[in-house]
Structures are given as C-alpha cells and as structure tokens.
Amino acid sequence: MTAESSKELIPIAVDAMGGDNAPAEIVAGAVQAAREGDVSIILVGDPGPVEAELAKHDLTGLSISIEPSEGVVEEGEAPATAYMTKRNASIFRAASAVRHGRAKALVSMGSTGATIAAATVVFGTFDGIERAALGGPLYGLAPGTMVIDIGTNVDCKPQQLADYAALGAVLSRVVFGAENPRVALLSIGAEAGKGNTQTRDATELLKASGLNFIGNVEANDIPHGRAEVIVCDGFVGNVVMKLTEGIGETLSADIRKQLAGRVGQAELDEICQRIYDVTNLPEAHGGGPLFGVKGVAVVGHGKAGAAAVCSAIRTAHTTVSLNYVEQAEAELKRLRGAVNA
Amino acid sequence: MTAESSKELIPIAVDAMGGDNAPAEIVAGAVQAAREGDVSIILVGDPGPVEAELAKHDLTGLSISIEPSEGVVEEGEAPATAYMTKRNASIFRAASAVRHGRAKALVSMGSTGATIAAATVVFGTFDGIERAALGGPLYGLAPGTMVIDIGTNVDCKPQQLADYAALGAVLSRVVFGAENPRVALLSIGAEAGKGNTQTRDATELLKASGLNFIGNVEANDIPHGRAEVIVCDGFVGNVVMKLTEGIGETLSADIRKQLAGRVGQAELDEICQRIYDVTNLPEAHGGGPLFGVKGVAVVGHGKAGAAAVCSAIRTAHTTVSLNYVEQAEAELKRLRGAVNA
Numbered sequence: 001m002t003a004e005s006s007k008e009l010i011p012i013a014v015d016a017m018g019g020d021n022a023p024a025e026i027v028a029g030a031v032q033a034a035r036e037g038d039v040s041i042i043l044v045g046d047p048g049p050v051e052a053e054l055a056k057h058d059l060t061g062l063s064i065s066i067e068p069s070e071g072v073v074e075e076g077e078a079p080a081t082a083y084m085t086k087r088n089a090s091i092f093r094a095a096s097a098v099r100h101g102r103a104k105a106l107v108s109m110g111s112t113g114a115t116i117a118a119a120t121v122v123f124g125t126f127d128g129i130e131r132a133a134l135g136g137p138l139y140g141l142a143p144g145t146m147v148i149d150i151g152t153n154v155d156c157k158p159q160q161l162a163d164y165a166a167l168g169a170v171l172s173r174v175v176f177g178a179e180n181p182r183v184a185l186l187s188i189g190a191e192a193g194k195g196n197t198q199t200r201d202a203t204e205l206l207k208a209s210g211l212n213f214i215g216n217v218e219a220n221d222i223p224h225g226r227a228e229v230i231v232c233d234g235f236v237g238n239v240v241m242k243l244t245e246g247i248g249e250t251l252s253a254d255i256r257k258q259l260a261g262r263v264g265q266a267e268l269d270e271i272c273q274r275i276y277d278v279t280n281l282p283e284a285h286g287g288g289p290l291f292g293v294k295g296v297a298v299v300g301h302g303k304a305g306a307a308a309v310c311s312a313i314r315t316a317h318t319t320v321s322l323n324y325v326e327q328a329e330a331e332l333k334r335l336r337g338a339v340n341a
Numbered sequence: 342m343t344a345e346s347s348k349e350l351i352p353i354a355v356d357a358m359g360g361d362n363a364p365a366e367i368v369a370g371a372v373q374a375a376r377e378g379d380v381s382i383i384l385v386g387d388p389g390p391v392e393a394e395l396a397k398h399d400l401t402g403l404s405i406s407i408e409p410s411e412g413v414v415e416e417g418e419a420p421a422t423a424y425m426t427k428r429n430a431s432i433f434r435a436a437s438a439v440r441h442g443r444a445k446a447l448v449s450m451g452s453t454g455a456t457i458a459a460a461t462v463v464f465g466t467f468d469g470i471e472r473a474a475l476g477g478p479l480y481g482l483a484p485g486t487m488v489i490d491i492g493t494n495v496d497c498k499p500q501q502l503a504d505y506a507a508l509g510a511v512l513s514r515v516v517f518g519a520e521n522p523r524v525a526l527l528s529i530g531a532e533a534g535k536g537n538t539q540t541r542d543a544t545e546l547l548k549a550s551g552l553n554f555i556g557n558v559e560a561n562d563i564p565h566g567r568a569e570v571i572v573c574d575g576f577v578g579n580v581v582m583k584l585t586e587g588i589g590e591t592l593s594a595d596i597r598k599q600l601a602g603r604v605g606q607a608e609l610d611e612i613c614q615r616i617y618d619v620t621n622l623p624e625a626h627g628g629g630p631l632f633g634v635k636g637v638a639v640v641g642h643g644k645a646g647a648a649a650v651c652s653a654i655r656t657a658h659t660t661v662s663l664n665y666v667e668q669a670e671a672e673l674k675r676l677r678g679a680v681n682a
Contacts, residue, residue, distance in 0.1 A: 141595055154538075155538050187576075188492055196495035218583050219579070219587060220590070222584060222587060223590070234529075235529055236577060240584055242559050243563060243584055246562065247480070247564050247585060250482045251482070251616060254482055254619070255616070258611075259608065259612065267600065270599075271600065274596070278595070279592075
C-alpha cells in the first residue's frame with residue numbers, strides 16, 4: 001500500500017441519494033471503490049441515512065467524507081423545475097462540488113435527466129453543444145462498440161451527429177484504448193445516401209470530419225462490433241438500448257423454460273445469466289461519462305448495485321486521470337474547423 | 342382430396358426469378374404450396390430455367406402454369422428505373438397478372454424495392470397513401486406483435502403512422518385473429534408526450550382514431566409482446582428488425598462457444614437453432630403482405646428456401662380469402678373520417 005498511498009487521490013463526488021438502491025448500495029459501492037485505491041470519495045446526501053450506511057462498513061485507511069444535501073430529484077421529475085426548486089438536492093450539490101474544485105468528477109445512479117441538467121447548467125457545455133449526450137457500449141459481445149446518443153437528444157440536427165462522432169472517438173481512443181477508432185453512422189442500408197434526411201446530411205459532415213469515418217452501418221452490425229463509435233439520433237439509440245435489454249430478458253427466460261430438466265442446473269443458470277449480462281451491459285457496467293460537458297459526470301443505471309457503483313466510480317477515475325474532457329473539447333474544436341474549411 | 346378439389350382454387354402469381362435461391366427454391370416452394378391445396382400457381386419467369394426446375398418435381402394433379410417474363414430486377418437496382426427499362430421483368434409481369442385478373446395475389450422473394458414499386462404503380466394505393474408500407478411480426482417469442490413500418494418509408498409524417506395503425510389493426514384482426522388488437526406507438530418513454538416531434542404529433546391522431554390505442558410502448562416492450570400493432574417510422578422499424586437478427590446471430594454463436602463439450606450436442610444445437618429462429622422470424626416465415634395497396638402482394642425474405650416460399654404463398658392465400666384488402670381500405674376511410682371529425 002505504500003506505493004499506492006503516495007499517489008494523489010482523485011476526489012469524486014458520489015450522489016448517495018440517487019438510484020433505486022440508494023443509499024445502501026451507493027455507499028457500499030463507494031466504500032469498495034475507495035478500497036481499490038486512488039480515489040477519495042465525497043458522499044453527497046442527507047447526512048443521517050448516509051452516516052447510518054457508512055457505519056456498516058470498515059472504513060480504516062479510506063478517504064471518505066460526507067457533503068450534506070437535502071432530498072433527491074426523483075426519476076420522472078422535470079429536471080428544469082427541480083433545478084429551480086430543489087437546488088440543494090444531492091445531484092445539484094454534487095455538481096457544485098465539482099464546479100468549485102472540491103471534486104474532479106461526479107457519479108450518479110439517479111435520474112438521468114437531473115444529472116444531465118446538473119452537468120449542463122453547472123459544468124457548462126463545450127462551444128456549440130446545446131445539451132449533453134449519452135452513450136457507451138450497449139452489448140456485451142461487442143464491448144468495444146459504443147452507441148451515441150442513446151436518448152438524450154431527439155430530432156438531432158446533422159451537426160449534432162458529427163459532434164457525437166468526435167466526442168465518441170476521443171473517448172474510444174483515450175479511455176478504451178482504440179488506436180484509430182472506426183466511426184460509423186447508423187442507417188438502414190450500407191450504401192452512402194441510404195437512410196433518412198438526417199443521416200444523408202450527416203454523411204457529408206462526417207466525410208469532411210477528418211475522423212476515421214467508415215460510412216453507414218446497419219443495426220445488425222452493432223452486435224457484430226463493426227465500428228468503435230456508432231452515431232445516431234437519441235430516439236434511435238434509445239430504441240437500440242432498450243430492445244437489446246428486452247430481447248435478452250425474453251430469450252433468457254425462454255431458454256430456461258425450453259431446457260429445464262434437460263441440462264444440468266449449473267449450465268442452465270450460466271447460459272441464462274450470460275444472455276442476461278451481455279444484453280444488459282449498462283446495468284452490469286457502472287455507466288459512462290456524459291458527452292459535451294466541461295466536466296466529468298458518470299451516469300449509471302438506476303438499478304445499479306454496489307459492484308456497478310464501484311465500476312462507475314472507477315470509470316470516473318479513469319476519465320479524469322486521462323484528461324478526457326480536455327482532449328474532447330480540443331477535438332471538437334478541430335472538427336468544427338475541418339468541416340467549415 | 343375430393344372435398345378439397347371441389348373448392349375454388351385461388352390463383353397466385355409467384356415471381357420465380359426473385360430471391361437469392363431463385364428459381365430452384367421458389368419453384369420447389371410453389372410446388373409444395375400447390376400440394377397443400379386451395380391454390381393454383383402461376384410461375385412468372387424465364388421459361389427455360391423455370392421449366393427445368395419444374396421437371397424435377399412430380400406435378401400430378403397440381404395446377405401450375407408458367408407465365409413468361411424476361412429477366413429480373415436485382416437487389417439494389419433502382420426500382421423506378423427498372424420499371425421504365427425492364428417492364429417485362431418477372432416482378433412487373435407478376436403484378437400485371439394480378440392487375441388483369443389472372444391472379445389474385447403476387448408473391449416475391451426478390452428485391453423489396455421492386456415489389457413495392459410494382460405494387461404501388463400497377464395495383465395503385467389506397468386514397469391518401471403515397472407508398473406501400475411493410476410490416477409484420479419480427480420476433481418469434483412475440484409472434485402476435487407486428488411492427489409497421491420496417492423500412493419502406495422514412496421521415497414519416499404523423500398521418501402515415503396513424504395510417505399504419507389502421508392497416509395493421511385490420512391485418513391483426515382479419516388474418517391473425519386478434520379480437521381487439523392493441524395499437525401502440527413506439528417511443529422512448531411510456532408517458533404520452535415522451536418521444537420526438539413525430540411521435541408527439543402522431544399521438545394526437547391515434548387518440549382520435551377510434552382504434553384500441555394504448556399509448557406509447559418502449560423498445561423493450563416489443564419482445565414482451567405488449568401490443569399487437571406497434572407503429573413507427575420505417576427507419577426505426579428497420580433498426581428494430583435488423584438489430585433483432587444481429588443479436589440472435591451473435592448470441593447463438595457465443596452460447597455455442599461457451600457450452601461446447603459441456604452439454605450434449607443435441608441440446609446445444611437445439612438452443613442455438615432456437616435463438617436463431619426466434620430472432621430471424623422474417624427469414625423463417627415466408628413474408629407478409631404490403632400495406633396500403635389495392636391488391637395482395639406478399640414480400641418475402643431474399644434468403645427464403647422452399648419452406649419459406651410455401652409459407653409466403655399460404656399467407657397470400659389467407660390474405661386473399663379473408664378479403665384483407667377490402668377491409669383495410671374501408672378501415673382507412675373510417676379512420677380518415679374519425680380523425681377529421
């Protein structure tokens with residue numbers, strides 16, 4: 001631990017109140033992440049419940065503090081209204097901790113809309129970006145393939161798709177280690193020009209982008225991992241994410257029924273668990289960083305348990321330590337120069 | 342066979358030249374369908390190759406004739422150009438056979454674009470419908486759930502989505518036997534108003550439609566079969582169809598690898614085949630009728646083998662004998678009256 005301890009710890013603000021399993025699983029995941037090293041944790045939440053959860057863990061040698069907040073923005077609550085009326089809710093206090101330099105990143109399993117609102121308003125967005133986007137790998141058998149946007153921005157302008165391409169390519173390179181990430185546009189035919197008005201217009205921008213743009217991919221190419229960054233309108237990306245989950249759930253249940261009593265219980269459990277896991281990647285992995293904002297905000301799945309929370313905090317750590325935000329902002333500037341040249 | 346023979350045979354024009362496995366599998370499937378009864382088959386194609394294939398089968402007691410055509414519209418060929426320059430290609434001659442009353446339906450495994458063009462131009466469309474739409478069940482574990490449109494019309498106007506709802510509801514009731522089919526709009530949130538501009542505007546039309554409109558469903562609801570008719574833009578529907586196929590292909594291969602040597606070969610083959618089958622329904626089933634045209638045109642999968650061709654011909658038979666087209670046209674008129682009232 002001596003070598004580890006000498007490293008500078010990266011302070012991370014964790015929304016202790018957000019998510020279906022808050023605060024218990026959030027606190028447990030944060031403690032786990034602190035044990036794995038290199039991070040100090042600021043748990044943002046109602047002090048009473050958070051202290052009660054912390055008391056269940058052995059915190060010896062860990063850097064964990066509490067930053068008090070009041071209440072939580074619920075799933076489904078209008079984020080803009082919440083920002084006006086609940087300024088001291090956990091997600092807004094966590095964003096504020098980053099804004100004022102007490103933390104380097106925020107992590108939340110709570111309302112995605114609220115986290116996006118907090119990051120957008122409190123961190124601010126890159127020049128020309130109106131609203132943060134969300135994306136990441138969606139399918140466990142193609143873990144190097146990210147889809148952007150997955151539901152934040154619908155009715156996207158073509159320029160937004162080109163922006164996602166640039167922001168995703170940097171994440172793929174910097175955080176996932178892809179050398180020269182292939183960028184593709186999700187469409188309904190492989191040939192350039194196939195698609196709708198939006199994809200046809202975006203194609204021209206992507207061709208001029210200087211990115212490693214390989215053209216269109218179709219939806220069946222996503223599970224085959226035929227590109228590292230696949231850009232699409234948030235409506236379409238959300239359909240891709242949720243359909244993947246739905247197919248996994250129903251197939252897993254069907255296979256269990258079909259094979260009950262015919263193969264060993266251990267094998268059957270393993271098959272079903274694997275089908276579920278690879279089709280529910282966002283739930284299994286902690287989450288991914290928001291795209292387009294001037295700060296690191298990792299948005300996790302509402303159903304996250306301690307392991308996923310820990311994983312989300314590790315993602316935040318990596319994203320900070322590799323300077324993703326600075327590199328993404330620079331790449332976006334370059335892209336704007338390239339397509340306007 | 343005496344009772345069967347006394348029934349009036351429904352004449353069906355089959356495009357013998359269209360599809361990856363034409364003419365061999367098309368002819369074999371047509372022969373099979375004729376054996377199952379109630380149809381007479383008009384094979385439309387280049388006489389030489391079609392006769393050569395027919396010679397391989399025992400045709401005793403079957404009603405099968407050849408209607409000569411010249412050439413075929415290839416996948417990827419521009420349908421409008423093909424219609425101008427290849428008027429005697431198999432798909433156009435097959436449509437013409439229906440138009441002139443020699444056949445009651447056409448079936449093709451060839452270029453979907455060409456079949457749509459042929460049906461649109463030669464049959465004509467219902468009042469207010471610009472172009473035929475495509476749809477049907479996509480997922481074997483939700484066989485009663487059809488998705489419309491699946492790739493024919495992108496950048497749909499809200500009125501088109503309402504039209505698909507009416508046309509799909511009639512098919513679901515008349516051909517699939519659903520008593521009061523639930524109609525839903527595919528969106529990215531369950532609450533009314535969640536979605537994009539297109540879905541928000543369509544919601545108002547659907548509420549006024551008099552259909553059994555249950556509101557929005559999300560993509561994970563499709564595999565769970567939470568509605569009989571799910572309407573969406575053709576871009577989104579095509580993504581749903583192809584993603585389903587892609588997930589099935591990759592999962593099936595993965596499970597085979599994970600379990601090789603650990604469960605019996607028969608069980609392993611069965612699991613993988615089942616995963617493939619339920620996620621490749623359009624390939625396994627012959628195909629479905631086009632929506633919005635004044636005639637029955639069943640569009641099949643390019644990869645169809647004889648069994649799928651036979652199944653497509655049976656679908657055409659059912660669609661004709663239950664008067665789907667007449668009922669759909671009447672329902673569309675009623676819908677237009679309802680939403681304009």
